[in-house]
Amino acid sequence: MPPREAVRSTLIALISTIVVFGLMAVVVTNAPNWPDVQRAFFDGAIFARSLPKLVEAFGTNVALFLIAEIFILAFGLVLAILRGLPGPVFFPLRLLATVYVDLFRAVPGILVIYLLGFGIPGLGIAGVPNDVFFWGAVALVLVYSAYVSEVYRAGIESVHWSQEAAARSLGLSRLQALRYVIVPQAVRRVIPPLLNDFIGLQKDTVLVSVIGLVEIFREGQILKSAAFNFTPLVAIALIFVVVTIPLARFTDWLVARERGRQVAGGAR
Amino acid sequence: MSGLGPALHIEGLHKSFGALEVLRGIDLEVAEHEVVCLIGSSGSGKSTLLRCINLLEPIDAGRIVVEGDEITARGVDVNRIRRRIGIVFQAFNLFPHMSVLANVTLAPCKVLGLGRAEAEARATELLERFGLADKRNAYPDRLSGGQQQRVAIVRALAMRPDLLLLDEVTSALDPELVAEVLNVIRELAAGGMTMVIATHEMGFARDIANRVCFLDAGQILEEGPPAEIFSAPREERTRQFLQRVIDAGRL
Numbered sequence: 174m175p176p177r178e179a180v181r182s183t184l185i186a187l188i189s190t191i192v193v194f195g196l197m198a199v200v201v202t203n204a205p206n207w208p209d210v211q212r213a214f215f216d217g218a219i220f221a222r223s224l225p226k227l228v229e230a231f232g233t234n235v236a237l238f239l240i241a242e243i244f245i246l247a248f249g250l251v252l253a254i255l256r257g258l259p260g261p262v263f264f265p266l267r268l269l270a271t272v273y274v275d276l277f278r279a280v281p282g283i284l285v286i287y288l289l290g291f292g293i294p295g296l297g298i299a300g301v302p303n304d305v306f307f308w309g310a311v312a313l314v315l316v317y318s319a320y321v322s323e324v325y326r327a328g329i330e331s332v333h334w335s336q337e338a339a340a341r342s343l344g345l346s347r348l349q350a351l352r353y354v355i356v357p358q359a360v361r362r363v364i365p366p367l368l369n370d371f372i373g374l375q376k377d378t379v380l381v382s383v384i385g386l387v388e389i390f391r392e393g394q395i396l397k398s399a400a401f402n403f404t405p406l407v408a409i410a411l412i413f414v415v416v417t418i419p420l421a422r423f424t425d426w427l428v429a430r431e432r433g434r435q436v437a438g439g440a441r
Numbered sequence: 442m443s444g445l446g447p448a449l450h451i452e453g454l455h456k457s458f459g460a461l462e463v464l465r466g467i468d469l470e471v472a473e474h475e476v477v478c479l480i481g482s483s484g485s486g487k488s489t490l491l492r493c494i495n496l497l498e499p500i501d502a503g504r505i506v507v508e509g510d511e512i513t514a515r516g517v518d519v520n521r522i523r524r525r526i527g528i529v530f531q532a533f534n535l536f537p538h539m540s541v542l543a544n545v546t547l548a549p550c551k552v553l554g555l556g557r558a559e560a561e562a563r564a565t566e567l568l569e570r571f572g573l574a575d576k577r578n579a580y581p582d583r584l585s586g587g588q589q590q591r592v593a594i595v596r597a598l599a600m601r602p603d604l605l606l607l608d609e610v611t612s613a614l615d616p617e618l619v620a621e622v623l624n625v626i627r628e629l630a631a632g633g634m635t636m637v638i639a640t641h642e643m644g645f646a647r648d649i650a651n652r653v654c655f656l657d658a659g660q661i662l663e664e665g666p667p668a669e670i671f672s673a674p675r676e677e678r679t680r681q682f683l684q685r686v687i688d689a690g691r692l
Contacts, residue, residue, distance in 0.1 A: 335530065335532060335534045336534060336536065338497055338530070338534065339530065339534035339535075339536070340536075341497065341519075341520075341523065342495050342497060342523055342526075342527075342528045342597075343523065343524075343527075343547070343548035343552065343596070343597070343600060344520050344521070344523040344524040344548055344552040344553075344600065345520070345547075345548060345551060345552055346520050349551050349552075353547055353551065354536055354547075357538050358536075358537065358538050361538065
């Protein structure tokens with residue numbers, strides 16, 4: 174594109190953006206009850222007061238999604254491999270994995286958290302932990318592993334069968350072929366969708382508040398009730414945006430890089 | 442392992458894909474250090490035969506015996522069999538996420554249990570021998586087709602197989618890259634490697650083969666020394682096939 178046209182395009186984009194967002198701002202701020210809403214949701218003083226407490230509580234969410242993600246990545250891969258086992262001998266394992274994935278993708282995550290968090294400690298079995306953080310993490314692992322296993326499975330199936338033939342022809346066992354040849358290639362291809370699910374997991378950690386874990390959302394509700402003001406919840410939204418957007422851009426970058434590589438590979 | 446029988450003995454081999462019978466009673470014997478070329482039109486069963494020998498395809502009937510061991514018997518350890526039989530594919534099938542060196546050392550390390558240093562020494566020696574020493578750390582994507590195919594051959598050789606199967610290894614290559622791969626195979630033949638080679642390169646087959654088998658519709662219609670097959674074929678089908686090859690300028 175010649176420089177003059179590039180400048181013109183940028184200018185048009187800029188003006189149209191200002192017009193669109195300016196109009197939106199005018200409409201919202203001229204709404205009949207805008208002053209009330211502004212006070213209830215965007216109170217600067219309350220925002221400043223709640224932010225440190227919210228950030229502190231967010232540490233619990235971070236611990237929750239980091240710990241859960243490690244187990245999700247491992248368990249999801251196991252499920253995907255079980256679903257791909259060939260032959261009649263492994264039918265029960267395939268069936269088990271399939272039923273598991275169907276079940277945990279069907280049931281809303283919040284219900285799994287509820288049922289595990291209240292149900293299992295309620296059994297009163299000796300030695301079974303009573304901790305809401307623990308059961309919240311377990312519930313998230315169970316639900317997200319089902320999704321992640323499907324992502325892995327798509328990746329494994331996208332590796333051409335000739336790769337397995339080459340590995341097996343060298344004498345590698347099926348498991349060795351998976352471990353050294355198929356899975357490494359599959360995982361590279363599905364890193365973007367895995368990150369996508371990881372972002373989903375980060376946000377879903379707030380669901381664990383329903384069984385009484387004091388994390389960012391529960392803390393926000395406490396602050397909200399104390400101040401009779403919704404600003405703490407807006408602050409929570411901002412915190413998630415700040416954490417999630419860099420990860421989303423990183424995912425985009427990975428996708429673009431992978432695409433570039435494939436095009437280069439195809440042209441050769 | 443040697444002295445227990447021919448390098449390869451096949452009798453009554455049948456193989457179908459669904460209703461399509463691809464191999465219809467193949468009998469073939471390959472002696473140690475012999476080079477046998479399989480020729481025939483596409484779809485005649487050459488590739489399937491090689492894949493059956495390497496147990497990549499289950500067979501429907503017949504027996505395959507490698508140096509006295511029946512590899513198609515029930516309950517044999519296919520991984521152990523495959524260590525002794527190398528195969529090189531038309532499409533190279535290198536592992537794209539691994540360097541050349543890693544491609545070559547993977548199986549010696551994981552299957553034969555060689556130490557890393559020993560496997561790398563073995564790989565380096567082979568790569569040097571085939572002019573690929575400077576590519577050891579390159580990824581397959583960065584190599585030409587001829588280089589990739591030579592790496593694939595080296596990868597098979599690193600297992601020190603008793604028998605090497607080559608499945609149209611030059612068919613995916615640009616014409617100017619074919620020679621470098623064929624020269625590698627010539628060198629292997631000179632070194633006494635037992636090979637079964639499916640090929641469309643008739644000139645090459647004539648030069649290198651001890652014996653040429655013409656496959657037609659899943660059967661070995663005619664076999665014999667290359668001089669005989671190429672200059673005085675007995676079967677009408679063989680004559681037709683060779684005439685087409687000559688017309689296409691490939692002999």
